[in-house]
Amino acid sequence: SxxxxxxxxxxxxxxxxxxxxxxxxxxxxxxxxxxxxxxxxxxxxxxxxxxxxxxxxxxxxxxxxxxxxxxxxxxxxxxxxxxxxxxxxxxxxxxxxxxxxxxxxxxxxxxxxxxxxxxxxxxxxxxxxxxxxTIFISTPTDDVMEKQLRYLRELLLLMSPAFYEHCAKLSDGLDLLFAHRWILLCFKREFPEREALRMWEACWSHYQTDYFHLFICISIMAVYGEDIVQQNLGTDDMLLHFNSLAMHMSGSIVLKKARSLLYKFRLLQRIPCCLHDISVLAGPGNWDSHHVPQVYCICKTDQEKERCPFSGICM
CATH class of the missing domain: 1.10.8.270 (putative rabgap domain of human tbc1 domain family member 14 like domains)
Structure with missing residues (x-):
């Protein structure tokens, strides 16, 4: 093959x-x-x-x-x-x-x-x-998983603010528990094998980002999360909602939406410092278009600002 x-x-x-x-x-x-x-x-x-x-x-x-x-x-x-x-x-x-x-x-x-x-x-x-x-591999106990979720939250705020705001008003909504399995098993339990492997290949290609799997996550929320916002579902119901969609979502639609979200992200002239790594290729980057947006600092505490290389560049 x-x-x-x-x-x-x-x-x-x-x-x-x-x-x-x-x-x-x-x-x-x-x-x-x-x-x-x-x-x-x-x-x-x-x-x-x-x-x-x-x-x-x-x-x-x-x-x-x-x-x-x-x-x-x-x-x-x-x-x-x-x-x-x-x-x-x-x-x-x-x-x-x-x-x-x-x-x-x-x-x-x-x-x-x-x-x-x-x-x-x-x-x-x-x-x-x-x-x-490959960046889109995490284990449930390591700090890489938390890093993935931190990026995912910030990307969600940027790309799907309505869904982010819904999660933010829940006590533990921004833990994004429903997305843990997506990241841990690379969508294998969410889509039929053929579609899941297409997503793997898309992530492995490092096309314009090393974090395409996070755009796939945002895509799933954008395509299949509208009912959650409209029905004002709580954390447990959100988890049930997405679990019930496993093997019933369209991988092709999700991939198209993910590519669209990446395209929109790459058009941004300015991005917050917390998403800087997403715009920088750590992998091979054979098809990168050398996107270099201006980065502004959103750090709140003095300690965070001291560590941030973009401190002093305000929105």
């Missing part, structure tokens, strides 16, 4: 300017590296602390793997060898990146990669690229 050829580029396994021979060499070297990671994990049983770590990780992975995408033909049926491959990749990732280890939901992110790539070592390194170098 086209995805099998393209995803290794989008997930940083191969450089975009690499030749066929260079890619074959990279693939060979990565395969050898993967075998070393596996061997290191398998010998970890000699260290009691390491052995306990992998015992605990394996117990969690085994529970998740048997529940991940079991209706998909690639993982369907009892004693499916692809489930063993998924488990091996996740265990080896925990060995490769012990500080991250394994957190619930990683199997959901790996499964589509494995179904597309269909090669253990290649899928592992694509997964590494996804986890290490």
């Amino acid at each position: 086209v995805a099998k050829e393209v995803w290794p580029f989008l997930l940083h396994l191969y450089p975009f300017d690499s030749t066929f021979d260079q890619r074959e060499q990279i693939r060979h070297n990565k395969f050898l590296h993967y075998q070393k990671i596996r061997a290191r994990r398998e010998t970890a049983v000699d260290d009691p602390e390491q052995a306990q770590f992998f015992h605990d990780v394996e117990a969690i992975i085994e529970k998740d793997v048997v529940r991940t995408d079991r209706s998909h033909p690639y993982f369907k049926g009892d004693d499916n060898p692809n489930l063993r491959v998924m488990k091996e990749i996740l265990l080896n990732y925990a060995a490769y990146c012990p500080t991250m280890g394994y957190t619930q939901g990683m199997s959901d992110l790996l499964a589509p990669i494995l179904t597309i790539i269909q090669h253990e070592s290649d899928a592992f390194w694509c997964f590494v690229g996804l986890m290490n170098r």
Whole structure:
């Protein structure tokens, strides 16, 4: 498939300017590296602390793997060898990146990669690229998730003020609890697989922003959140509303709206300092149009102003 050829580029396994021979060499070297990671994990049983770590990780992975995408033909049926491959990749990732280890939901992110790539070592390194170098991956306990939500709130205020104001008047509305799953699982539970993977590819392309997933979030709120504002729904009802829409939303409409929102954002001549990072590409940026808006400071406390590089530039 086209995805099998393209995803290794989008997930940083191969450089975009690499030749066929260079890619074959990279693939060979990565395969050898993967075998070393596996061997290191398998010998970890000699260290009691390491052995306990992998015992605990394996117990969690085994529970998740048997529940991940079991209706998909690639993982369907009892004693499916692809489930063993998924488990091996996740265990080896925990060995490769012990500080991250394994957190619930990683199997959901790996499964589509494995179904597309269909090669253990290649899928592992694509997964590494996804986890290490893609901004739209968060874990529920890290500060990255809070950073994502902070950007999302500020972007919501800018792009959909009516919905923001509705959330703001609720005691915990701006926690945006309904959006946590969107970010954590990259919309996989919200849209059919084909549409969700189109969104993944759109985010991986880094087209004009590294934070396109946040524009997708705003798009969902803009397209499907009007009833929430009109009916003045509370926090719990908002969560129920969006959960009930899972697998019933149009991915194509949401993507079109997200692109429109990004276009409008890129036309802004001035943006608040809290959204500066969204306008700056940290990734490859192969198709960036070098958008450089003026940034103004909205910091309120003296401490925030001292840290802000745009302090003194007022709205």
